Structures are given as structure tokens and as C-alpha cells.
Amino acid sequence: MAKSGDKKESKSSSEGITFSKSKDFSEWYPQVIQKAELADYSPVKGFMVIRPNAYYIWQKIQDYFNERLKVLNVRNAYFPLLIPESFFKRESEHAHGFQPEVAWIANKNGDENGEGERLAIRPTSETIMYDSYSKWLRSYRDLPLRINQWANIIRWETKTTRLFLRTREFLWQEGHCVYETKEECDKETLNYLQEYARLCKELLALPVLMGMKSEKEKFAGAFYTTTIESIMPDGKSLQCGTSHNLGQGFAKSFGIKPLGRNGGLILPWQNSWGFSTRLIGALVMTHSDDKGLVLPPRVAYNKVVIVPIYNDESKSEVLKAAKKINGDLKDFDSFLDDRESYSPGWKYNEWELKGIPLRIEIGPKDFKNKSVVAVKRNTGEKLTIKISDLKRQVPKILEDIHNELFSSAEKSMNARLKKNDNSKEVIKLVGEGFTVLTNVCGGKDCEDEIRAKAEGLKVLMYPLDQPKSMSAKKCTFCNQQARHSAYVGRSY
Ligand SMILES: [Zn+2]
Structure with missing residues (x-):
């Protein structure tokens, strides 16, 4: 993945962002990702390392969505990574669509004598899941069946890979449901898409457009595909999630034929729906700026950083107050940066680069006035707040930041x-x-x-x-x- 930009990169590795979002968007993006320690390149081409700062965002996405799944009566399960070749051949459009991207296990076969069929690493799990579904679904009483899987996926991309946006392996969720009727299937296919739009707005402050893919662009093997997309600051659209009505084709190919209400066998309707770690790429592109990452508060590991400013004389009382504030703000995952070897200005830059939504500065003068200065990462706006009022004000400010990020992103998307x-x-x-x-x-x-x-x-x-x-x-x-x-x- 070594790029021509790497040279510039290494020269300035200890500094902040050196590319401009408006002028060098395609270089600015990976620089923010790397300097904010979200991800790193891997020794294997097209793969990526997801670092703790980004994995936390993914966990918050999972937490949020798992709560929604509970409300929607979807259960989580896990299916095998490897898929027998014959499964792919059962649904021809699906097989054809995925064929170029499938990675095969070269020297292992399906059975223990080494004579079985070739195995694929899942590029998506329709086939392996529906083989199980055909055994489990005996009657209309077993419907609807709603299962979600959190998993990794491998698609052997030939296009240039980009951190979070296009990598050969990525993490995602894939929901797979089975219904008695087309009406139920249509309704829920759209419902999952609306859930995605809701997640983007409520958690990531990301505005999206909702629509239907054309015949040419729909998912391989689907009846139709619905999509949410957001327009990135460079004007390109980024697909953030899709929900497919699969029709009855997979049920037919995989022999999912439960007993119907009238005694005969029925061919049920199915949908599948997914979003991936791509969402993290969308979030970075949309909100971040020339100082680095900007995180919506709901996915920030530390929502607040406290930076004390002192000299020898004021040190002990300022630190004491800073610690007290840190304790008061624990609910917001606050963090006191009391490292001695760095200046306050250096710390400001570092936490701006890493995207902490709110910085609280406390110096001797503030301390005397029983107040602090709070600085919003998204706008740079400075607010003077009474220390006694912090606990009440901070959640409101974080809420404001979320809303401001969403409206600013929406405005910029609409302008495109x-x-x-x-x-x-x-x-x-x-x-x-x-x-x-x-x-x-x-x-x-x-x-x-x-x-x-x-x-x-x-x-x-x-x-x-x-x-x-x-x-x-x-x-x-x-x-x-x-x-x-x-x-x-x-x-x-
Ligand atoms: Zn035409």
C-alpha cells in the first residue's frame, strides 16, 4: 500500500495534518486516519489494521444497533467463515455477481480426506445461512425468521483500496430474514433501511439519501436493492448501507419450503441487509477538518479532555481543581491530561488531532473566577462556564455539538x-x-x-x-x- 505520498508523510510524522481537506482531499483523508490512530496499513496488500480509536467507534455502532435489533425481534447468531463451492452455484446470479471477488482456500478441501470440494471465504453469507434455514424452517409457524450476524468478510478487490472505504477484508453486520408474504418482506426491507438512516443520524451525525438501486446496480440475486448514501465533501457519493428484498430465488435454490397454512409447501420471501466499517470512513470524511479528526460525541471514547494551565506557584491548586472537575465529569468519559512534559498548546493540538469533542482549560485566573473555558472541537467556539455549573452544562454542549455536526453535514451535502x-x-x-x-x-x-x-x-x-x-x-x-x-x- 506504499504510496507516493509516504515520503511527505514520514517527514512530518510528529506534526499535525499537513494536507488541506478542501485542496488535497484524497491525501488529507488517509493522513487524518493515520494520525488520529484510527487505522494502519497491513503487510498484506488491501488489508487494514483497525486501531483501538476506531474499534471503539465500531463497538458503539454495534451497541446502538444491537439495542435496535432487540426491539425489532432480530436475534444474533454466527455462521462459518468457509462456504462450500457448490453452495455458490445454487443461485446463479448471485454466484456470477460474486465470482471475481471470492477468495478460495487453495490447499484445504471440505472433507477430511482432502477430496471434497473447494472452499470459499465468505464474501457475504446468504448461501451458508440459507442452507441452515432450509433445515430449520418446517412450517409457516417458524416464520418470520430474523437473524443477524456480526462478522468479517473478504472480497478480493481489484480496485485501489482505501482505508475503511474499500479494503479486501472488512467488518459488517448482515441481517437475513424469511417471511411468509411479499408484503411483510417489502415492509421490513424498507424498515431496516430506515433503521440505518436513523443510526447514521442519531449516532454518527451523518445525513443520508434513501433510495433504490437500478437493475444494473442491485445486489447479485436480489429482487431489488434499497440503499442509503451520503455525499462526501469531494462530491462523491458513499454507500453507507443496503437492504435487499431477495424475492423467492434463494428460497427456491436452497430448498427453503416450509409447510403453508393450507397444508401445501410454500416458497417464502427473504431479505438481507448490511452495513460495514465503511461507516467510519464516512464519519471521518464528513466531519473532520484541517486540524484532524472530529468525532460526534456519542462515539467518542473520551468526550471531554481537561487541560490544566499553571506555573510553579499555581500548580497545586490548579491541579486539585482539575482533578475535582475530572471526577465530576466521569459520566462523560472525561480525561485529565496532566502530563508534565508537554505544554498546554501541544496538548490542544494533540486532542484536536484525535477528535475529542470538548476541551476544558483551567488556569489560575479561571480558577480564581471559579470558572473554566470550554472549547468545542467542531467549531472552536469558547465558552466560559462556572465550575459549579459544569455537570449541568457539559451534556447540553455535547448535545449541541452532535446537532451542529449533523446540520453542518446536511447543509454541505445539500449544497452538492x-x-x-x-x-x-x-x-x-x-x-x-x-x-x-x-x-x-x-x-x-x-x-x-x-x-x-x-x-x-x-x-x-x-x-x-x-x-x-x-x-x-x-x-x-x-x-x-x-x-x-x-x-x-x-x-x-
Ligand atoms: Zn435512457
Whole structure:
């Protein structure tokens, strides 16, 4: 993964961020990731090490989502990492879609004599899970079945890999449910997508667009795919989660045929839905700045850092007050940086780089006024707060930070959206970093042509919010009858 930028990197490894978010976005991003100690490159190409600072974010995502799963009656389970080759062949579209990305175990076979079939490392778990489902689901009374798995996945990417955004191994959750009817399946497929949007907003302060993938872009083997995407500051769309109605194809291929209400066997409906550690990449890109990482408070390991400022004379009383404040703010995972060998200014830079949402400075003068200065990481705004009022004020400020991050991200995302129905202008706007709402026919050939018009140009999604009628609308690109309002642009 060594890149040409590495040289610059090593020269400044002890300093802060040297790239500008607005000017050198593609170099700024990995620098923030590495300097904030979120992740590191691995000796194996395309893999990454997730460091504690980022793993904590993932744990908060898991905690949040596990609570939601409980409410939604979804149980967690775990299925094997290795999948027999024959399972892949059962659903041909699925097999075809994943074939180029599957990593095979070269020298181990399925049975102990070494004569069995080849084994794949899971690129997704539909096939291995549905083999079990076919044994478990005996009757309509067993439905709906709702299972989620937290796991790692391997997809042998050939495109350039990027920390959190595109790596050959990543962590994710994959939910797999089975229903008696299409209606239930449709309803819950959309419901899981809405849960994802909710997680993005409530936990990560991340605004998303919700939509449907085109026929060409849908999940391999799915009836249809719904998606949430967020527009990154460089104008590219980042897919943050997908929920697929799988139809009845997998049930047919895997022999999931429980007994129906009328005595005969039924073919149930299925969905699968997932998000991954990619969300961490989205969070970094959206909120961080030229000083480093900006973390929404709900996923910050330390929400507050306390930096004491003193001279020899004032040292003991300032430290005493700082310790007291640290104790008062324990509920916010506060942290007292009382290291002697670093200046306050050095500490400010370090915690700004690492993204701690709120810094509390306490010096002799503040101490005399029985107050502190609180500095918000997201805006740099300074607030003078009475020490006695801290416990009451800090949760409010953290809440404000979350809301400010969300509205600022939403504003910046909306500024990247345009509406246009002229093919040339659409292409020009996408080239300038916009995502454009326009009308398309939905034909696969037309979509291929759209892709050929400019590098990276594609149909991103049909927003869930569609006009009542498309009858008077023409496809922007081929002039045939339009069938969908669609976002087109570039994506990660
Ligand atoms: Zn068309």
C-alpha cells in the first residue's frame, strides 16, 4: 500500500495534518486516519489494521444497533467463515455477481480426506445461512425468521483500496430474514433501511439519501436493492448501507419450503441487509477538518479532555481543581491530561488531532473566577462556564455539538445536490463535483451509455421519494420515456 505520498508523510510524522481537506482531499483523508490512530496499513496488500480509536467507534455502532435489533425481534447468531463451492452455484446470479471477488482456500478441501470440494471465504453469507434455514424452517409457524450476524468478510478487490472505504477484508453486520408474504418482506426491507438512516443520524451525525438501486446496480440475486448514501465533501457519493428484498430465488435454490397454512409447501420471501466499517470512513470524511479528526460525541471514547494551565506557584491548586472537575465529569468519559512534559498548546493540538469533542482549560485566573473555558472541537467556539455549573452544562454542549455536526453535514451535502434535465449540463455538473437529480428510463443499455459518457459517472439511486407520475418526462440521456427520478454522479 506504499504510496507516493509516504515520503511527505514520514517527514512530518510528529506534526499535525499537513494536507488541506478542501485542496488535497484524497491525501488529507488517509493522513487524518493515520494520525488520529484510527487505522494502519497491513503487510498484506488491501488489508487494514483497525486501531483501538476506531474499534471503539465500531463497538458503539454495534451497541446502538444491537439495542435496535432487540426491539425489532432480530436475534444474533454466527455462521462459518468457509462456504462450500457448490453452495455458490445454487443461485446463479448471485454466484456470477460474486465470482471475481471470492477468495478460495487453495490447499484445504471440505472433507477430511482432502477430496471434497473447494472452499470459499465468505464474501457475504446468504448461501451458508440459507442452507441452515432450509433445515430449520418446517412450517409457516417458524416464520418470520430474523437473524443477524456480526462478522468479517473478504472480497478480493481489484480496485485501489482505501482505508475503511474499500479494503479486501472488512467488518459488517448482515441481517437475513424469511417471511411468509411479499408484503411483510417489502415492509421490513424498507424498515431496516430506515433503521440505518436513523443510526447514521442519531449516532454518527451523518445525513443520508434513501433510495433504490437500478437493475444494473442491485445486489447479485436480489429482487431489488434499497440503499442509503451520503455525499462526501469531494462530491462523491458513499454507500453507507443496503437492504435487499431477495424475492423467492434463494428460497427456491436452497430448498427453503416450509409447510403453508393450507397444508401445501410454500416458497417464502427473504431479505438481507448490511452495513460495514465503511461507516467510519464516512464519519471521518464528513466531519473532520484541517486540524484532524472530529468525532460526534456519542462515539467518542473520551468526550471531554481537561487541560490544566499553571506555573510553579499555581500548580497545586490548579491541579486539585482539575482533578475535582475530572471526577465530576466521569459520566462523560472525561480525561485529565496532566502530563508534565508537554505544554498546554501541544496538548490542544494533540486532542484536536484525535477528535475529542470538548476541551476544558483551567488556569489560575479561571480558577480564581471559579470558572473554566470550554472549547468545542467542531467549531472552536469558547465558552466560559462556572465550575459549579459544569455537570449541568457539559451534556447540553455535547448535545449541541452532535446537532451542529449533523446540520453542518446536511447543509454541505445539500449544497452538492443539483437538479437538471439536460444531458450535457448534467455531465458538466457531475464533473464539478455535484450529484444531480434527473430523469432516466432505467434501461440497462442506457445505463451503460451513461457510464461511458464520463469517468466515474453512474446512476447512484432512484430516491424513495418519486414523483407521482413520470408520463410527461423523458430520459435525460436517451430521450425515451423516463421511468424514474434518479441521482446521477460519482461514487466511492
Ligand atoms: Zn435512457
